[in-house]
Amino acid sequence: METFFRGPWQVPFGELSLKVDPLSLVFLVAITILVLCAGAYGIGYMRPYRGKKPLGIHAFFYGVLALDLVLIVTANNAILFLGAWELMTLSTFFCIIFDDEKSSVRKAGFIYLIASHCATFFLFLMFFLMARAAGSMDFDIMARTGFSPVLAGIVFLLALAGFGVKAGFLPVHIWLPYAHPASPSHISALMSGITIKMGIYGICRVLWIMKVLPNWCGYVLLMIGVSSGIMGVLYALGQHELKKLLAYHSIENIGIIALGLGVGLLGRSHQVPFLAVLGFGGGLLHVLNHSLFKSLLFFGAGSVIQKTHTGEMDRLGGLARTLPVTSILFLVGALSICGLPLFNGFISEFIIYFGLFQGLLGLPVQGGIFCSLGILALALMGALALACFCKVYGTVFLGKPRVDINGPLKDPAARQGIREGTSRWMLVPMMILAGLCVWIGLVPRTAAGLAFRGGAYLTHVDLAAVPLGQVFTPLTMVVRIVLLFLALVLGLIVVRRFLLGGTSMPVRETWSCGFSQVSSRFQYTSASFARSIVDLMKNVLFFRRYGGQVAGVFPEKTSLVSSVHDVSEEMVYRPGLALLNYISEKLGHSRIRYTQLYLVYILLFLIFLLVWKLK
Amino acid sequence: MMSLIDVCCILAVFLALTVLATHRIVGMIKLFALQSFFLSLVPLFLHAEALSGRDLMLSLVTMVLKAALVPAILFWTIRHISMRSEIKPILGFGASILCGAALIAVAFWISLSLRLPGKLTSSLVLPCSLATMLLGFMTMVTRTRAMTQVLGYMVIENGIFLFALSLFDAMPLLIEMGILLDIFVAVFIMAIVLNHINEEFERTRGSAVSRPKWGESQ
Structure with a gap:
């Protein structure tokens, strides 16, 4: 061992x-x-x-x-x-x-x-x-x-x-x-x-x-996981910059990991080894999974930025045409991070879910309450992450390039573009990571076994004593059903092709909505896509919006700026820093010269130390 | 013998207090030279039975270095950079004396409970050395000019020398390291001359306007 x-x-x-x-x-x-x-x-x-x-x-x-x-x-x-x-x-x-x-x-x-x-x-x-x-x-x-x-x-x-x-x-x-x-x-x-x-x-x-450890430690870790997870994904929804959004998603996933570890800790302190192994194992597996899909996503964002020299989502669009390989690989990462079946994010989240349900059954009442809270939070995180990555993929890769916005894509060479053009050095690592994501998603035994061994080691129990089959049976069942569903969809597509024969369907502009003169400005921006959710959550988010209301039959030209601010930064760190600055400014206004003032501090501290240690 | 060491110690403290209360740089240098001279005599009285070569050597080197060389350099410096001799201390004469007296009391009070390895040659050495150090520090605090800072530092250094003498037999090489410190001071003074710091150290305080905002680097 x-x-x-x-x-x-x-x-x-x-x-x-x-x-x-x-x-x-x-x-x-x-x-x-x-x-x-x-x-x-x-x-x-x-x-x-x-x-x-x-x-x-x-x-x-x-x-x-x-x-x-x-x-x-x-x-x-x-x-x-x-x-x-x-x-x-x-x-x-x-x-x-x-x-x-x-x-x-x-x-x-x-x-x-x-x-x-x-x-x-x-x-x-x-x-x-x-x-x-x-x-x-x-x-x-x-x-x-x-x-x-x-x-x-x-x-x-x-x-x-x-x-x-x-x-x-x-x-x-x-x-x-x-x-x-x-x-x-x-x-x-x-x-x-x-x-x-x-x-x-x-x-x-x-x-x-x-x-x-005392019992309350598990609850604390669980609650940290819940709050980091939900707030992380909510902040991510409000971001307009690709990598900043991904950074907030890291906070969300760290929250999921902490949730798993919290469940494990609860199980360990209440002497339920199965629960502990599930929680720790799920958390550790999510560590591995998150490192795979999040780096895949950052690599994809890097390719986008290298191609377009911007990470602002409202200036991008339609990149699925210019970066086809990157967009598919990014999609794999996005599906994994949303925790959808067939991809690795699902496996670890499923194990944590399973642990939470076990906790609901096996723990005393207050443990059950916290576990149900964890289940709700995890479900909320999953749904919000899905919304968030719909927004990312929709604004960045789908739709049309936002050519009439003063963006870097304005020059026609970049718009039409050489297809892909991403270096092999960049594509191959992404392919490897995407392959690993799918592999863990389809055949979770190896990776999950590794994580469960770690979990059992943290619980200080023997892995053989834990009935892990109870987890893997429903897990493989879900994967099987999803595969069947996928086969059904593919079959329907084949049937559609067969029925349509050679006739091609007319191709229309995306987001044209019946207009004849379609501008790329008609598309949903990242802010408008997320607005409904962000508006719902405006009591917990620091959401600011300026302008944007149109009135009358022929409205004037108007503009809208919206942004989501970090509560802990705006409410804790900035005021705290202002207070510190204020205090130090007051202290600084002394008549004694600076060098001498520092010498006085040293002298007083020296005397204090001598008196304190010797008396 | 013992009483002679005591006399030297008390003179050291007295001279440090005088340095603290003197407002003319020339006077401060003279007082410092006198203090160094008395301190350099102390090694001669350390061992009552016989005078070892090390004692003699130490006394001689200290006397040449501190009582002659360093004051000579200081006088030369003053002539060289034509420094104004009057200075404006932060604390006045009376207040300096009072603070100094309080510091001496503190030093004696602290040294009551300080345990050192080895037998002390005189019970006055320890409190006197602490008092000299604190008084030197006080000199640095109350004066603003570069030259007076150096003088205050050297009074501290004298205190350290006295302290090291009390550990003369218990800890070898301590005093030799103190002599190295003297040479460092000499170099320090040379730097002052070469860089023409004839008034005071520059004030390192930015204006409130250019204060960076949160997280911003300048």
């Missing part, structure tokens, strides 16, 4: 101790697939920059990042883990700011760096608390220690705060929507696919070390 490597290392309390166990195996598989695919994609994606920018630096930090990811999931020592963690933060930062001549990119990079470093503070605190109780910095020795319930609760909360920032849980997610659009597409894919999963890995590792 576990393989160890121990080497000498001249660092106090540190040990070069590596371990591979079923938990890290799940993450290692995802890392290996993703690092290879994103690297190959990056070769194609970075080709236009060749000779203009120092690509060697970027490649170096990419390599460091890949190494650190492996080191994080195999580290068996807290100091080693923290070192690798910090190195990952730094190398990701340098990968993000590839386009560092743009101020928005620098800003995004700094937000990421600050958020990550604040989070690491909690991690240091957490590991030191654990190490103090266990008497060692090694994870396997910590795991053999019994922690007091109060300490376990504190460590759990610190883990949520520290790892949650990296993972992107709801109130602390604000770096995600900035960093993803700013970085090159393969880096966004790697970040969304793996780097944020390192937060999940950290939480899993803490759950594994803390064998006994």
